Each structure stands twice: as structure tokens, then as C-alpha cells.
Amino acid sequence: MSELLALQRDFAAALRESAQAPVFLARLAGPAARNADLLAIYRGNAVSNAHAALRLAYPVCEEVLGVECFAQLARLYWHENPASEGDLNLYGASLLECIAARDDFAELPWLPDLARLEWALHEAGMAPDHQPTPFVQLASLSEAELAGTRLQFQPALCLIASSWPIASLWQQHQAEWRALHGEVFQLEDCGAETALVYRDGFKPRVLALPAASADLLVALQAGEMLLPALSACAEKHPDFESQHVLHDIFQRGLVTAILPGEAP
Template identity: 45%
Template sequence: MPALREAQRRFGAALSAAAGEDEVLPLLAGDDARNRILLSIYRATSIANATAALRLAYPVCRLITGDDYFDALARRYRDDRPSRDGDLNRYGEHFAAFLDDFEPVRELPYLPDVARLEWLVHRATMAADGRPAGGELFAGLVPEALADLRLKMTPGFALLASRWPVADIWLQHQADAGETFDIDLDRPQRAAVWRDGYRVRVCALDPATHALWLAVLDGMPFGEAWAAASASDFRFNLAAAVSQAIACGWLRAPDAQGEPT
């Protein structure tokens, strides 16, 4: 009798493809013909669950490709990257990388970056709660203290820089979008993702504002983040960027000890 790990490997192979059944059948009690039927049922359920998980995480990609094509992509992805986590909410993390290398989607060259944005949106839906900061976060700070300030972003906040207008594509495929598509595919775009209550939102950022919050995410003091933004665009409006962040709830409020909550 093979060790548990080997038995699990064989069973997993049988769930991935019918070709793996012959290896696992000797480990199963009962009639081989009946066990083949049961394995096919388990395999179909596994495929359906993986496909449903990808549909949930990548609804815009599904709208772009159409249901049948997306389901075919999901099956190929499952063959290439089988789930290694018991939580299907975390399945599909590498879908964008899979699309990068999948020749048939080259006619939709923006699709991998749309998938990257959708994964950030999916992660934001599961992000923990975090108390947003108000303007009091900066109140009373002398210039030196402001420069040394290390800000934290609320859980779920993320950034994506793309050569494609990914924010526009995502927004145009939402249920509340208008029917007229007006997207310039030749325009690179930087996107911000965040959770607003129970809803995840996406917006486009100018390069300097993106540089500011990217530096903050990287742990830079606020003064260095400001310098990075100004280097991107000498006309950068810091007040407008901070006002947007406070209004959208991107910045985490500190607790009584001064640590972000």
C-alpha cells in the first residue's frame, strides 16, 4: 500500500484527467467500473467548482471573452495550475500569468492586465475592515514631522500600472455603466482599487498620484513619497491627492498608540 502522500497524488491525478484513473483504482474498494463512474462524477464536480471560482473572481474577463470561451480558459487553467488550497476564494491568483503565456488570447492583448486588476478587486472583497483616517491625521504636524510620517493604507487598497486602460475597461463592464463604450486602447493607465463598505471601487490615477501612493505602500516616509510624485510631474498637486485619499478612505487611522488600526 503506497504512503498517504502517494495515494493523494494518484487520487488528485484521477480528478485532473481520466488518464489518471488506472493508477488510483487499485487503491479503491469495490468494483472498478463503479469506481470509474464515481471518479468521473468527482472530476466533473472539481472542474465545475474551479470554473465557478474563476467566474466569480474574473467577471469582466468573462464578459470580454464570452461564457463558452471563458469556461474553456478556466479548464485549461485548471489543468495548468490545479488548486493547492482548500479555500476556492484564493483560487485563480495566477490566472493573469497563465493568460500572458496562452497564445490563443493574444488577440486580446489587454486581457492579462484586466485579469490582474480583477484579482486585486477580488482580494479587496475579502479584505479586513480598517478605520479610515480623516484630516486629523495631518493636523498640527510641523514640516519635519510631516516628512517623516509613515502612512498606512486601508486593507484592500492596491495599485496597478498597465500599458492598457484597465480602469476604463473595468468600469465600462460594470452593471451601472452606460451602454456606450468609449475606451482608447492606446492609452496606458494606472488604477487604484479599494473597498468602500461592502463595495469595491476602481478609479484611474494620474502618474504622479500613483507614484505617491506606490511609495507609501512601499513603506517610504511621506516626504520621500512626495518627492517621488513630484519627480514624476513637477506640477503635482499634493493637497488634491491627499484630499482624494481621505474622501475615498484610503488612509488608515492610527489607534491610541499611534499605530494604524
């Protein structure tokens, strides 16, 4: 190990754990007390920056937990998962794992899925721009041309299946929802949901999908051909309206390309 690498590792250890500070401080020239104060300031700034990044990515989780509890969670997460990227927009992807591993959140079993949803929204905001494909392009294809056709979706699209109503839970914490409804709904009144995360222009959005729409999007995102995927959904969901669902998928700008197959 080079001297520089050893110094960097001692510095990182001293930032994460105060007990490791003496090893690093012993390497430094100058007044020991002053160096210790400067290290404490650096540690405080690192924790503060990580906390700010997590607050930006997980605003609803912070609201649910409360400011103080979320700050403690952020410090714990930083201690176990120090930032490894210069861009703090990329920090916090595994917070849901930290939440799921803690017994003190056992009374909030839906919280890891809510965190997963918020991170998907955060990533959607940073996803590459895309050009939506209009529905008329699909509607203009003949049945022969549709054979083997697959759909390509926008980079921001993410599907999150949960045993809890996470899309509705997220919605109730938005100012627009509260302006209309005024009070929080009860979780026990709702069932499992598949949340669709996508980007409408530059704005990330969340939508609770009906079961048939969720099954179709899961199949199409996995690369299945359009016609077999539609047939499978129609067989599984007797009330499935393929034209309506497809029109909605295109209307929301989810599709970026129609990939043609070979005619039989």
C-alpha cells in the first residue's frame, strides 16, 4: 500500500469513526488540538452534505419519520455508506436496505417500498431526455406489421410492485392531494399497488396502475412481443381493454420507439 493510499484510508476512517481519529491525527503536522477541531468540522460538513442529499431524494420518508428521526437515519446511513461519488445526486440508492434492516421501523413495513419509490422518482428526474412516440404510429400498422413488434420505453420508466398502496401513500403527502382531500387516508382501506414512475416532460410522476395495465407493462418492459403480451393480459383479465390501455401508455409518453418484427 502506498503512503498516499494509507493516508487517505486513515482519513476516511477518522471521518466515519471518532475513535479512529488519533491514528490519522498522528500523521499531521501542527497543533494537535487545532487539527482535531478541523477534522471535526470536516466530519460535520460531510454528514451535513449527505443529510441534505438524502432529504432531497426522500422528502416523503422524512415527513413520515419526522425531521429528527430522519436526521438520525441519515447519520447512520452515512456512517455505514459514505459517499463514493463526487456527485451527491447519486448518493442514497441503498437507503431502503438500511431501513429494512432496522427493527425500530418494523411498525412501518411499507417504508422500504416507499423509499424505493422515492429513489425511482429521484432517478427519473436525472434520466436522459426522450422523444415520445405518438399512438398514431402504432395504430397505422397492419396486423402483419404488428407481428413480432416490441415497444421501447423512456429511460425514466420504473415499475414497483408492492404489497402496500405506496403510490397512494406517496400521493397523500403531496400538496395538490391535500388541497383537494384535506386529510390523510387510512392504509388499511387500501390494498397492494404497482406504482408506475415515469417522466412527463421534465416532471417525474407517480401513478397507481390497475392490475391489467401493470401486467402488460411488466411484460413489455421485459421485451415480450406486443401481440402475445396483449393476448396473455386479455386471458388473465376478462375486463381488459387493450385499445384503451395502449392509448394511455402512449398518451403518457411512455413509449419512445416501436421496434418492428418480421412479418410471418
